[in-house]
Amino acid sequence: MSIIAIITAGIVACAAMDIWQKLLQLTVNIPASNWGIVGRWSYYGVTKGALINPAIDDMPALPGEVTLGWVVHYLVGIGYAVAYWVLVEKLTMLSYSGQDGLIFGILSSVVPWCFFMPALGKGFFARGTPTPLKACILAMLSHAVFGTAMGLAFSQLG
Numbered sequence: 001m002s003i004i005a006i007i008t009a010g011i012v013a014c015a016a017m018d019i020w021q022k023l024l025q026l027t028v029n030i031p032a033s034n035w036g037i038v039g040r041w042s043y044y045g046v047t048k049g050a051l052i053n054p055a056i057d058d059m060p061a062l063p064g065e066v067t068l069g070w071v072v073h074y075l076v077g078i079g080y081a082v083a084y085w086v087l088v089e090k091l092t093m094l095s096y097s098g099q100d101g102l103i104f105g106i107l108s109s110v111v112p113w114c115f116f117m118p119a120l121g122k123g124f125f126a127r128g129t130p131t132p133l134k135a136c137i138l139a140m141l142s143h144a145v146f147g148t149a150m151g152l153a154f155s156q157l158g
Helices: 003-026 035-048 065-090 098-107 110-119 132-157
Strands: none
Touching: 003 132, 035 065, 065 098, 065 110, 065 132, 098 132, 110 132
């Protein structure tokens, strides 16, 4: 598997997740991820060492934060593609398939639940939000779409 295939699988998976979230927004009025907040969090994380930033929503918007957030989103997606590749090629725990991609995606939900939500002041498993269960389910569904698309992309690229 080439590095181009790995990068492509990560990009395809992110695009599928973004389309899924846009469809949810258009059909049932569930807002898509706010990549501006991700950009703001990334900026402060790198420049100030503030990986845990519970006040990020209250901080003033930064120029370019939306663009930075989208870039970070896709770079993280490529990082997940590297992890999937390692699980298939080096550890032989998964295969390049939609089914194993789904498993990978669902398991990867632990990252937003236990790292990203707390880092943004939302608490572990979104317990600091008005609807923690809904937030966790939405994160899991987005990651399920992401993982399935990644497994299918890898299966076509390999």
